[in-house]
Amino acid sequence: MTGPSMALTEMAFFERLQSLNMPKRFAAAVSGGRDSMALARMCAVYAEKTGAKCLALTVDHGLRPEAAEEASKAKTWCEAAGLDHRTLRWEGDKPRSGVQAAARSARYRLLIEAAQENGCEALLTAHSEDDQAETLFMRLSRGAGLKGLAAMRAESLVAAGAHAPMRLLRPLLSFSRECVTAWLHEIGQDYLDDPSNLDKRFERVRVRALLAALAEQELLAGASLAASAEKLGLAEDAARAQEEALFNHLGGCFYPWGGVSLDRWDGKAPGAAGLARRLIHAAGGGEYAPDEEAALEAVKCAGRGASTLAGVLIRPWKGRLWLLREPAALTGRAGVAPMTAQPLTGPVLWDRRFVIAPNDPSGNLEIAPLGAQGADLLGPRAGLFRGPAEGLAAQPGLWRQGVLIGAPALPFMDTRNVTCWSLLQERFDGRIVRFS
Numbered sequence: 001m002t003g004p005s006m007a008l009t010e011m012a013f014f015e016r017l018q019s020l021n022m023p024k025r026f027a028a029a030v031s032g033g034r035d036s037m038a039l040a041r042m043c044a045v046y047a048e049k050t051g052a053k054c055l056a057l058t059v060d061h062g063l064r065p066e067a068a069e070e071a072s073k074a075k076t077w078c079e080a081a082g083l084d085h086r087t088l089r090w091e092g093d094k095p096r097s098g099v100q101a102a103a104r105s106a107r108y109r110l111l112i113e114a115a116q117e118n119g120c121e122a123l124l125t126a127h128s129e130d131d132q133a134e135t136l137f138m139r140l141s142r143g144a145g146l147k148g149l150a151a152m153r154a155e156s157l158v159a160a161g162a163h164a165p166m167r168l169l170r171p172l173l174s175f176s177r178e179c180v181t182a183w184l185h186e187i188g189q190d191y192l193d194d195p196s197n198l199d200k201r202f203e204r205v206r207v208r209a210l211l212a213a214l215a216e217q218e219l220l221a222g223a224s225l226a227a228s229a230e231k232l233g234l235a236e237d238a239a240r241a242q243e244e245a246l247f248n249h250l251g252g253c254f255y256p257w258g259g260v261s262l263d264r265w266d267g268k269a270p271g272a273a274g275l276a277r278r279l280i281h282a283a284g285g286g287e288y289a290p291d292e293e294a295a296l297e298a299v300k301c302a303g304r305g306a307s308t309l310a311g312v313l314i315r316p317w318k319g320r321l322w323l324l325r326e327p328a329a330l331t332g333r334a335g336v337a338p339m340t341a342q343p344l345t346g347p348v349l350w351d352r353r354f355v356i357a358p359n360d361p362s363g364n365l366e367i368a369p370l371g372a373q374g375a376d377l378l379g380p381r382a383g384l385f386r387g388p389a390e391g392l393a394a395q396p397g398l399w400r401q402g403v404l405i406g407a408p409a410l411p412f413m414d415t416r417n418v419t420c421w422s423l424l425q426e427r428f429d430g431r432i433v434r435f436s
Contacts, residue, residue, distance in 0.1 A: 032074035
């Protein structure tokens with residue numbers, strides 16, 4: 001769509017929801033801002049007409065004095081529209097730096113947890129066509145690759161820490177902020193204006209003003225940028241399919257203990273850079289994947305010995321090329337503190353690579369890396385490990401009162417105490433975002 005944006009009407013919104021295969025019970029994230037109030041009001045009408053159940057969720061981050069009052073207003077408006085409402089609070093100490101990123105992560109974690117606790121099968125957010133255009137423009141300015149330029153999808157998957165993923169739906173992506181505002185005025189619905197939306201210290205605010213000026217000059221419309229993002233999403237899907245075909249062609253293999261190996265490497269093959277990026281992200285514990293060019297160079301260098309990137313060790317071993325979690329990234333090195341033992345009283349997301357859950361939460365168990373002493377502690381069983389020694393050192397160890405009693409990710413170990421899932425394939429696929 002490169003012409004005028006689609007008008008926001010009940011019929012247009014309902015058609016959008018139908019295309020997303022809506023469940024009977026869902027949650028909507030409502031901050032009280034204009035986009036989210038339009039989402040709330042539309043969801044209220046949809047629920048009334050279809051019999052679906054919608055739960056409105058508002059997060060009070062506690063970062064501004066007005067936050068509690070704003071959450072209260074959102075609650076009042078949602079309940080007046082006939083929606084059940086819950087206010088969620090970000091408790092505990094707040095970081096001194098990176099507050100916006102931490103707040104975003106906490107917000108999604110709280111929303112997902114509350115939605116799942118209330119039996120909802122999907123979480124709806126109010127991202128609009130303008131948000132899509134702004135996101136694409138900001139990523140263009142950073143020289144993003146295809147994945148970044150594909151921007152937001154109408155549907156994706158999210159999870160709170162170690163818990164099961166759920167659907168995240170964005171039904172307003174086809175509607176502009178102008179159309180959203182016009183509909184709110186039409187029905188007489190008030191909304192909050194976040195003062196940060198006028199603060200030019202924030203990149204998105206500056207981009208919003210620039211795009212408005214370009215649209216006024218008929219040089220670039222937000223609808224055109226949003227349409228480009230959708231087309232780039234299709235191109236990304238094709239590129240991913242090419243990368244996965246290359247992985248199979250190169251004799252790729254995933255291991256349940258979190259390692260990857262290839263029979264050979266061809267850095268000149270179409271899709272090689274994207275595949276290198278995805279493999280390093282899969283084997284490592286980082287939140288974000290590395291740059292494609294850096295990933296390609298790291299794999300190339302490994303052909304001459306060994307290389308590291310983003311917490312991943314890449315090295316040849318027994319005629320294959322291996323990508324493993326770098327042990328020093330867990331046990332400590334200059335500038336990186338060692339990972340401490342983590343109490344296992346419930347499901348945990350360990351190193352972003354495993355979900356580990358105790359079968360008996362009162363078992364006084366801890367999870368920590370096996371480390372360099374892992375092979376000695378495992379004794380003869382260490383000989384059953386079919387991978388480079390570094391792969392064993394980076395495994396999660398199960399400890400009780402300082403004594404190693406197991407390594408739950410290893411198939412030859414006793415796993416009666418815990419259940420362990422490797423997220424290697426999930427991280428390679430890149431379809432699920434986990435907020436911890």
